[in-house]
Amino acid sequence: MLKTRITELLNIQYPIMQGGLQHLGTPELASAVSNAGGLGTINALVYPTIPEFRAAIRQVKAMTNKPFCANVSMLPTLSPGELTPEYFKVIVEEGVPVVETAGRNPKDFIPMLKAAGIKLIHKVPSVKLAKKVENIGVDIVTIVGLECAGHPGMDDVTTIVLGNKTAKELNLPVLIGGGIADGAGLMAALALGGEGVVMGTRFVATEECIIHADFKKWIVGASENDTILIQRSIKNMVRAMKNKAASTCLEMEKNGAGLQELLAIISGKVGKKSMLEGDLDSGIFAAGQAVGLINDIKPAKQVIDDMIMEAELIMKRLNGIYAKQQ
Numbered sequence: 001m002l003k004t005r006i007t008e009l010l011n012i013q014y015p016i017m018q019g020g021l022q023h024l025g026t027p028e029l030a031s032a033v034s035n036a037g038g039l040g041t042i043n044a045l046v047y048p049t050i051p052e053f054r055a056a057i058r059q060v061k062a063m064t065n066k067p068f069c070a071n072v073s074m075l076p077t078l079s080p081g082e083l084t085p086e087y088f089k090v091i092v093e094e095g096v097p098v099v100e101t102a103g104r105n106p107k108d109f110i111p112m113l114k115a116a117g118i119k120l121i122h123k124v125p126s127v128k129l130a131k132k133v134e135n136i137g138v139d140i141v142t143i144v145g146l147e148c149a150g151h152p153g154m155d156d157v158t159t160i161v162l163g164n165k166t167a168k169e170l171n172l173p174v175l176i177g178g179g180i181a182d183g184a185g186l187m188a189a190l191a192l193g194g195e196g197v198v199m200g201t202r203f204v205a206t207e208e209c210i211i212h213a214d215f216k217k218w219i220v221g222a223s224e225n226d227t228i229l230i231q232r233s234i235k236n237m238v239r240a241m242k243n244k245a246a247s248t249c250l251e252m253e254k255n256g257a258g259l260q261e262l263l264a265i266i267s268g269k270v271g272k273k274s275m276l277e278g279d280l281d282s283g284i285f286a287a288g289q290a291v292g293l294i295n296d297i298k299p300a301k302q303v304i305d306d307m308i309m310e311a312e313l314i315m316k317r318l319n320g321i322y323a324k325q326q
């Protein structure tokens, strides 16, 4: 039994969230995580049109009666044609219980979410940004450290320091992510003052994730040294698996390429194609250092059950260590 302010606030059994996964946050995975007692997430951006996004929300609702989340990832500034306002409108209309935002301050959408009773989790990569959003009306702040898949910010600060400091400095409940893949990571996050964890990489290596099987095998065979940081030069750093596309991106950055040139390599379209078709080298595959901790592909429920069992064993060990000191 792990009861925290986050399990209470979100009405979930375990303080374990599957964070948004570009191209991969689908109803199958989200509902499996939610049915297992965690918080599963679908990604709005998986769906290029509003009717498709609405259908995906309805699919999750048909697959679980537990709380679930919709991720809305935003660019730093609103760009022409961006569907963000429309995604939020559908989220409210369909009564999605929880939203995860990232990439841009979500303040413009908070009144409509609050009016609908929807809980908002905002994800940031620094203590400074965490403090900036603390009083704008978000319910939970997620802090992710340097180890994480996707966007770890630009400061190169690890999860252990960011998680600790954010939990100390904020009154809001904090979710900690980046490098967490098992019960030890969960207990570490709770020890740091977090009230739950967010995981991305671990949930990619599950049976329900739609990524090509060769990518899952790649994760299982990978070590903690097999990821790399790219896109530092365009101030939008990403941690991804080392592959041909990532090396090409770094080489182009060294030669002064800007975003427009890099898009040929880093665009989501190329990444999606490679992930679904099993071409390990042609696109950027966001993955965290937690790949070094993942040794199997299993159902999402097994991931969660194993974490809870490991957490209980760790608790016993810690109690034993504490008792010996008395």
Ligand SMILES: Cc1cc2nc3c(=O)[nH]c(=O)nc-3n(C[C@H](O)[C@H](O)[C@H](O)COP(=O)(O)O)c2cc1C
Residues within 6 Å of the ligand: 018, 019, 020, 021, 022, 023, 024, 043, 071, 073, 101, 102, 123, 144, 147, 148, 149, 150, 151, 177, 178, 179, 180, 198, 199, 200, 201, 202, 204, 285, 286, 287, 288, 289, 290
């Ligand atoms: C393949 C992949 C795609 C991701 N896409 C998104 C995304 O679209 N939006 C987002 O907010 N986070 C995204 N993330 C980040 C995760 O939600 C989570 O914050 C991160 O994976 C935590 O670090 P971990 O991978 O060490 O568990 C992605 C992660 C992975 C592995």
